[in-house]
Amino acid sequence: MTAFTLAHLSDPHLAPLPQPKPSELFGKRVLGYLNWHRNRKHRQSRAFADALVTDIKTQHPDHIAVTGDLVNIGLDTEFAAARDWLRSLGQPHDVSLVPGNHDAYVRETYPRCAAQWLDYMRGDGADTQTQLAFPYLRKRGPLVLIGASTAVPTPPFMATGTLGQPQLAVLERVLSQTANNSFRVLLIHHPLRAKHWHKRLTDAAALLDILRRYGAELILHGHDHKHSLMWLDGPARQIPAVGVPSTSAAIGGKHDAAAYNLFRVAHESDAWRCDWSVRGYSEARDGITELRTQRLI
Numbered sequence: 001m002t003a004f005t006l007a008h009l010s011d012p013h014l015a016p017l018p019q020p021k022p023s024e025l026f027g028k029r030v031l032g033y034l035n036w037h038r039n040r041k042h043r044q045s046r047a048f049a050d051a052l053v054t055d056i057k058t059q060h061p062d063h064i065a066v067t068g069d070l071v072n073i074g075l076d077t078e079f080a081a082a083r084d085w086l087r088s089l090g091q092p093h094d095v096s097l098v099p100g101n102h103d104a105y106v107r108e109t110y111p112r113c114a115a116q117w118l119d120y121m122r123g124d125g126a127d128t129q130t131q132l133a134f135p136y137l138r139k140r141g142p143l144v145l146i147g148a149s150t151a152v153p154t155p156p157f158m159a160t161g162t163l164g165q166p167q168l169a170v171l172e173r174v175l176s177q178t179a180n181n182s183f184r185v186l187l188i189h190h191p192l193r194a195k196h197w198h199k200r201l202t203d204a205a206a207l208l209d210i211l212r213r214y215g216a217e218l219i220l221h222g223h224d225h226k227h228s229l230m231w232l233d234g235p236a237r238q239i240p241a242v243g244v245p246s247t248s249a250a251i252g253g254k255h256d257a258a259a260y261n262l263f264r265v266a267h268e269s270d271a272w273r274c275d276w277s278v279r280g281y282s283e284a285r286d287g288i289t290e291l292r293t294q295r296l297i
C-alpha cells in the first residue's frame with residue numbers, strides 16, 4: 001500500500017498586520033497591536049511563510065492540516081488575508097483547519113473569521129448551509145481527521161483554550177466508534193500539556209481521560225511555536241502528540257524558526273506505520289531542509 005502523506009503547519013500569525021481603524025483598537029486589541037509593533041513584527045516574516053508553502057508544494061502532500069492562529073488581533077482585514085492564504089495552500093477539500101486563540105482574539109469578530117474560513121472547517125457530509133460545528137470529521141485516504149476547536153476569547157494576558165462539554169462528548173463518541181479501523185488524527189490548537197498556566201487548555205484533563213480510554217493514532221497541535229513531541233497514554237500504546245514552530249518564524253527570533261511536519265501513513269502487516277519528518281529553516285544551510293526524521297509508529 002502506498003503511504004498517505006499529511007503535512008502539518010501552524011501559527012502563521014500572518015504578516016504584515018493591517019493598520020486597524022481607530023474604532024477597531026479597543027480592549028485586548030490595544031495590547032496585541034503594541035505587542036505586534038514592539039516584538040512580533042520583527043519575528044514574523046511573510047517571506048518565510050511563503051517560502052515554506054512553496055517547499056510544502058514540492059513534497060506533494062495528499063492533505064494539509066493547519067492548527068490555528070492564522071491572524072494576530074482578529075481584524076476583519078486579517079481574516080480576509082488569511083482566507084487568501086488558505087486558498088494559496090489548496091482547495092478546502094485538501095486543507096483542514098482548526099482555529100487558535102488569536103483567531104478568537106475579540107469576541108465580536110470571531111464569528112466573522114468562521115464565516116470566511118468555513119469551507120476549510122466543514123466536516124464530510126455537511127452541506128454548504130451548515131454552520132460551524134466542532135469537532136468536525138473528514139475522511140481522507142486511511143485517515144479520519146478530527147478537527148476540534150479550543151478557540152475562545154480570553155481576557156488580556158491570557159491565551160488559554162477550552163473545548164467545552166459538548167465537544168468532549170462528541171470526541172468520546174467519535175474516538176470510540178472509529179477505534180480499530182482508521183488512522184485517527186486529532187487536530188487541536190492547544191497542546192494537552194502546558195508549561196504556562198495562562199496558555200493552558202483548561203479542560204485538558206477530560207480529553208486526556210478520553211484518549212486514555214479510546215486512543216487516537218496521532219495528535220497535531222500548535223500554540224507553543226516550537227518543535228515538540230509528547231507521548232500521551234492510550235488504551236494499548238502511547239499516542240504521539242506533535243507540535244511545530246510558527247510558519248512565519250524568522251531565524252533568530254524568540255522561538256524555533258519556521259518549519260512544518262510531514263507524516264507518511266501506511267497500513268503494513270495488519271498494523272499502522274507512521275514516519276515523521278520535519279522540514280524547516282536551517283541557518284547553517286541558509287534555506288529549508290529536512291531537520292529530522294524518525295519512525296513514530
Ligand SMILES: [Fe+2]
Binds near residue numbers: 100102224
Ligand atoms: Fe500562536
Ligand SMILES: [Fe+2]
Binds near residue numbers: 069222223224
Ligand atoms: Fe495560540
